[in-house]
Amino acid sequence: MNESRISVLSCPNCRSWLVIDYRDQKFYQKGINVLVYECPFLVCKKCGFEKLVDIASRTIEHRLNKALSEGAKQIEIQGPPKRLRFDYSEDIPFEYDGRDWWAIPGLHRPWDEGFLTPVFFRRKVLTKYMTQPGYFLGMSSATGGAIGFHERWSIRFGINQRNEVAIWLGYIARLPEEERYYLRSENIPSSHDVGSDFFTASIEVIAPSPSPELKILEARDRFYKSVFQKWEVSISHFDNEAIDSMENIVRPPVWTEEIVRTVIDALNKVCIETLDSSNIKSHLITENKAKADDLKDLRSLKLFNLWIKIFLRVANSEEILRPLFILYDLRVLLLHLFPKEKRREEIKSIANRLSIDKDNLDLESIYAELIDRLAKMWEKLCEFADQWKDFS
Ligand SMILES: [Zn+2]
Incomplete structure (x- = not known):
């Protein structure tokens, strides 16, 4: 991880990458019972640090204030809908978790809804780009690189701490049909884990240190x-x-x-x-x-x-x-x-x-x-x- 600027996905205690975990939690605040369901937390698997993502804490704060003014004693808050789909590559539908776009800091933008949703792949998906003629693979750092075909297309990808490959859904949607079929064959469910030089470079514009x-x-x-x-x-x-x-x-x-x-x-x-x-x-x-x-x-x-x-x-x-x-x-x-x-x-x-x-x-x-x-x-x-x- 680049040391010069700190990523929002970097654990403040141990600098490991933080992962999103959707969990239920009950707490008591301002005299009100708060029950949240499948709410996104940023979690460090190494040292146990955890915090609600900002967008979720703002929602809770808003609902708490409303409950206070109405004299309610309990509120229930449901996290983002699980089956959220976006209008990208729906002809060849990829497996992803639409909530990630909402929950992972920096991905949620008012325009291009869902464009920056991470789609995950087995790491071996990259072998093709290194071994087949016409294709190329370049690593700009240990956890970020690009794949492409001749001069026709190229897209960036990241490698997370689980050794999975992550690519933004919007990038995938621009690829030729046969390429998307290939990628779909190595597509795996979301681990909600995008921490990598790819994330810091494309979302936070933090230049990775050279490999x-x-x-x-x-x-x-x-x-x-x-x-x-x-x-x-x-x-x-x-x-x-x-x-x-x-x-x-x-x-x-x-x-x-x-x-x-x-x-x-x-x-x-x-x-x-x-x-x-x-x-x-x-x-x-x-x-x-x-x-x-x-x-x-x-x-x-x-x-x-x-x-x-x-x-x-x-x-x-x-x-x-x-x-x-x-x-x-x-x-x-x-x-x-x-x-x-x-x-x-x-x-x-x-x-x-x-x-x-x-x-x-x-x-x-x-x-x-x-x-x-x-x-x-x-x-x-x-x-x-x-x-x-x-x-x-
Ligand atoms: Zn930590």
Whole structure:
């Protein structure tokens, strides 16, 4: 969650996302018994914080004042009607809870009634957009992204704390019929849980912090710019394949091996396969730092390591570059078939090198740790390169 501005869906105690819960409650106020039925509360599942949503407290306040002036001793208030439907995509009707539009702060607007109603999907709905030709998926942060088809359409979505996908009903209604049929097949009942960067960005206009994947690409780019400024050498080259791969460098929307493999392979292409072995070699040789014979058996990653060690004068370059070596090994593991036992050992060794101490090793924790380390590594390399900027 973005820390700079606080979302209305952020718990004031523990910063977890608040969820709407429709509940009955009785209380006694100003000498009047108040009974509310299926009234929306904002609830924190983590620390137990709860509060009535503003629009509901205003209604209760109004009814209380009326009861006071009439001398009534008890009032009963019914929450919004459960079967509320809106005039969006009614030819292919989606499952949603119309009360969410009324109850979730920020969605209820006097115009476009129901447009911002959240519709929920199983997370695997996203797989199609990552794997089928013509479709695309981009993550702008860990919990917000966009899907689309060629130049024809694109819509934004969020991922909530339950790993469900949420899309506004009004967005869905604009999609072609066949796309809506597909989405409908993965549609699930509302969990009333929309907290995500998607919500804060589209409703509260709070910019999400960049994803770690974007930080990697940005810092990597900055590093090579500094290197070129100082030594006038391109030790990395970018070809069309690498440019295409950049699109796939997003946090996996689902944790299947196929998707994680796609992302790791793309990262490997951009971070390792773009290293320009022949330029690195000739730079080392022309600057009299190495002899051609000593370099002939070295592959790109080892050459890069040597270049860092010599030109940036980083004694522990192997340690600094460790995330790249791990990335390389993880890619080999995911792209090739290994016997089960060997595979388990390899995964364990990778986790060990990432200092992950866990009995149940899952791809998500390995991925998260590796990405974090890669982002820090490129940042560190930028610092080393910048130290040399002012030396002639
Ligand atoms: Zn809380």
